[in-house]
Amino acid sequence: xxxxxxxxxxxxxxxxxxxxxxxxxxxxxxxxxxxxxxxxxxxxxxxxxxxxxxxxxxxxxxxxxxxxxxxxxxxxxxxxxxxxxxxxxxxxxxxxxxxxxxxxxxxxxxxxxxxxxxxxxxxxxxxxxxxxxxxxxxxxxxxxxxxxxxxxxxxxxxxxxxxxxxxxxxxxxxxxxxxxxxxxxxxxxxxxxxxxxxxxxxxxxxxxxxxxxxxxxxxxxxxxxxxxxxxxxxxxxx
Amino acid sequence: xxxxxxxxxxxxxxxxxxxxxxxxxxxxxxxxxxxxxxxxxxxxxxxxxxxxxxxxxxxxxxxxxxxxxxxxxxxxxxxxxxxxxxxxxxxxxxxxxxxxxxxxxxxxxxxxxxxxxxxxxxxxxxxxxxxxxxxxxxxxxxxxxxxxxxxxxxxxxxxxxxxxxxxxxxxxxxxxxxxxxxxxxxxxxxxxxxxxxxxxxxxxxxxxxxxxxxxxxxxxxxxxxxxxxxxxxxxxxxxxxxxxxxxxxxxxxxxxxxxx
Numbered sequence: 320x321x322x323x324x325x326x327x328x329x330x331x332x333x334x335x336x337x338x339x340x341x342x343x344x345x346x347x348x349x350x351x352x353x354x355x356x357x358x359x360x361x362x363x364x365x366x367x368x369x370x371x372x373x374x375x376x377x378x379x380x381x382x383x384x385x386x387x388x389x390x391x392x393x394x395x396x397x398x399x400x401x402x403x404x405x406x407x408x409x410x411x412x413x414x415x416x417x418x419x420x421x422x423x424x425x426x427x428x429x430x431x432x433x434x435x436x437x438x439x440x441x442x443x444x445x446x447x448x449x450x451x452x453x454x455x456x457x458x459x460x461x462x463x464x465x466x467x468x469x470x471x472x473x474x475x476x477x478x479x480x481x482x483x484x485x486x487x488x489x490x491x492x493x494x495x496x497x498x499x500x501x502x503x504x505x506x507x508x509x510x511x512x513x514x515x516x517x518x519x520x521x522x523x524x525x526x527x528x529x530x531x532x533x534x535x536x537x538x539x540x541x542x543x544x545x546x547x548x549x550x551x552x553x554x555x556x557x
Numbered sequence: 558x559x560x561x562x563x564x565x566x567x568x569x570x571x572x573x574x575x576x577x578x579x580x581x582x583x584x585x586x587x588x589x590x591x592x593x594x595x596x597x598x599x600x601x602x603x604x605x606x607x608x609x610x611x612x613x614x615x616x617x618x619x620x621x622x623x624x625x626x627x628x629x630x631x632x633x634x635x636x637x638x639x640x641x642x643x644x645x646x647x648x649x650x651x652x653x654x655x656x657x658x659x660x661x662x663x664x665x666x667x668x669x670x671x672x673x674x675x676x677x678x679x680x681x682x683x684x685x686x687x688x689x690x691x692x693x694x695x696x697x698x699x700x701x702x703x704x705x706x707x708x709x710x711x712x713x714x715x716x717x718x719x720x721x722x723x724x725x726x727x728x729x730x731x732x733x734x735x736x737x738x739x740x741x742x743x744x745x746x747x748x749x750x751x752x753x754x755x756x757x758x759x760x761x762x763x764x765x766x767x768x769x770x771x772x773x774x775x776x777x778x779x780x781x782x783x784x785x786x787x788x789x790x791x792x793x794x795x796x797x798x799x800x801x802x803x804x805x806x807x808x809x810x811x812x813x814x815x816x817x
Contacts, residue, residue, distance in 0.1 A: 386724060387811035408812045413726040423721035441726035483721075490725065 330400070331364035331526045332385055332415070332494060334552070337394030339380060354380050356550040357394070362543070367520045367527045369536050371555075372547035378530040379420065381547060382496040385528070386417045398494075409441035416492035420499040422479035424471040429457075432471045432482060436490045448489055456485045459518070461511035477508035484515055494526040495519055501535070513540070562770055574599070613687065622681045629667070629690050633660040636698040643702035646709035648816060651803045658799050659701065663693045666791045674783055692763065692784055693791045696748060700792035704744030704800050709816060711736040712807050716817035729808050737800050744796035748789045755785055 339355040354377030362368050372378050383389040384396045387403050396403045403411055413436075424432050430453060437447045448456075450467055457463050460481040465474065474482060480500060487495065497516060501509035517540050519525040529536060534544070544555040577599040584591040616624050637656045644651075667690040672680035680686070712719065715736060722732035730737075755761055760768070763784050767777035809815050 388720065388723070388813055390810060390813065404811065408723070409726045409728055412724050417724045419717060419721060419724070421717060423717045425718065435722070436725040439722075439725065439727045439731050441728070486725065 330361045331366070331398070332360070332362040332528060333395075333397040333400075334358050334360040334381075334384070335395040335397065337384065337391045337396060339377070339384065339389065339391045353550045355391070355547075355552060358552040360545060360552060362526055362528060364526055365520055365524045366543055367517065367536075367541045368529070368543040368545065369534065369541040370528060370530045370545045370547060371532065371534055374532055376547045377550070378532075378547055379498050381552070382417055382498055382528060382530055385494075385496055386412050386415050388417070409439070413441055413490055414492055415494045415496060416487040416490065417496040418483055418487055418498060418500060420502065422476065422483040424474070424479055424482065427471060428467065429465055429469050429471050429474070429482060430467040433457075433467075433486050433489060436486065442490075445490075453485075453489075456489055457481070460485055460515050461507065477504045480504060481508065481511060481515075484512060488515070488519065492525065494528065497527065497529040499530055499532070502531070509535075613683070616683050616687070620683070622679070625681045625683045625686055626664075628687060629664060630660055632687075632691060632694055633663060636663075636694040640698045640702040640705075644705045644709065646706070646816070649709065649803070649806050651705070651806060654802050654806070655701070655705075655799060658802055659694070659697070659795060662795050662798055663690065663697060663791060666693050666787060666794065670783060670787050674787075675780075688763070689784070689787070693787060696788045697791045697795045700744040700748060700796050701799055703747070704740045704796040705803060707743040708736065708740035708800050708804065709807070711739060712814070712816040716814060719814055720817070723812060723814070729805065729812050732812075733804055733807075737804055740800050741793070741796045744800070745789070745792050748792040752785050752789060755781070761785075 334355075337355050337358040338353075339358075340353040358381070360381075370378050370381065380389055384391060385398065385403065387408055398406070398411065398415060406414070425435060430450070433453045433456070434447060436442060437445060453467055454463060457465055462478060462481040462485070465478055465482070471479070471482065480503070484497075484500070495516060497512075500512050500516075504512065513536065516527045516529065520527050527541075529541065538544070538557060542557065544557075546553055546555050577595060580595050581592050583589065584595060612628065616628055634656060637652075637659045640659070641652055641655060667686060668680060670689050670693075671677045671682065671685045675685055675689070677685040712733065719732045719736070723729075761781055761784070764774075764777045764781040767780060768774055807814065807816050
């Protein structure tokens with residue numbers, strides 16, 4: 320993980336006047352299909368930011384803009400002051416790791432799933448973690464009881480969510496984009512996921528942008544809070 | 558009788574319409590609602606085959622390579638058009654790459670067979686090039702349609718997995734490798750299966766034609782073996798190349814999946 324440096328811009332993730340609407344047969348797009356209207360957002364490096372809003376408001380879309388899974392119609396999506404298009408997509412997505420709302424695992428063991436990112440060309444010379452590292456990562460997410468040889472498809476949703484978070488953290492990203500990471504989890508799993516995200520900020524200096532339909536993260540953990548509703552993105556005062 | 562083949566007189570040909578009438582009767586009795594299609598199909602079979610017979614007669618007489626290759630491209634266009642119609646996905650534009658690839662790949666396969674294996678002189682000799690090219694196109698058309706249909710369906714069904722891999726740093730080929738593999742395999746299976754059954758379940762078309770034409774069965778077998786192997790090779794090559802080319806079109810700028 321690259322620690323924050325004095326030469327990098329203060330804002331790690333930023334939106335500048337971003338418009339986004341889903342393709343619509345009607346022209347101009349109907350207001351209900353417009354997701355972001357001239358949206359501005361600034362997330363400092365190492366911050367833990369909460370993004371809330373009603374279902375269907377476009378919170379996931381906003382996260383997906385940062386890893387180029389969506390393209391805005393206008394405005395700029397910036398990482399470290401540079402447009403996201405300035406980086407090759409594979410490199411961008413290793414720096415800014417997006418975790419889908421529904422955890423996706425490949426057929427195979429927990430070990431194979433954790434090592435999946437290291438089988439891609441973009442891993443380059445990144446050392447492949449050994450079993451001890453994999454187990455330690457799972458342990459940090461209160462999932463140390465899952466054997467590395469277990470078939471990933473047999474895991475519960477909560478276990479899969481932690482497996483996916485562990486897999487993302489093993490690639491040492493600079494930012495984590497978490498899409499409703501605890502919506503389907505029990506209290507114990509939720510706590511483990513939140514603790515890991517908080518530790519990613521505090522101990523590793525990473526940035527977390529967490530989407531939720533409810534304000535379940537205390538202000539102490541996420542002092543910055545945005546709300547998205549009817550295409551308007553606004554910072555919620557403390 | 559003309560050179561070993563029994564003539565089918567126009568009256569006897571008309572007698573074959575009995576089979577269409579039987580099919581139409583079944584449709585009527587069982588309320589299959591296929592009467593109209595059977596009628597149109599019968600008329601088209603007559604019209605298209607008589608037209609093809611006339612065109613082939615003209616091309617054989619003209620003996621021009623440009624006419625042979627031109628006719629082959631028309632046949633390739635018709636095959637691509639038919640294959641395109643069988644693919645349900647409409648969100649990805651794939652018509653032109655499909656026409657181009659099918660024409661180029663199957664031209665190459667047909668040239669290899671006529672020039673190197675059958676050793677026709679010249680390689681474009683219409684009596685060899687057009688029937689063999691037609692068999693390549695006819696069989697590959699189905700395999701290409703199956704492969705592309707499977708590719709598009711799986712890219713939608715497994716969109717979450719593809720996206721997950723992209724988010725972990727995979728490129729398009731890494732994120733969709735298993736989907737491409739399954740699509741090509743699905744396209745090839747009919748051709749591979751027909752190799753297993755050939756000679757046991759049926760006497761295939763080309764061999765039948767040569768035997769009816771009075772050829773030595775041992776020679777007809779050799780031709781049929783070449784045809785079977787050619788079809789497997791052509792379906793493999795066509796399905797693979799087309800699936801790889803069209804896979805790229807399923808991702809937008811920034812390697813963003815377009816099907817989900």
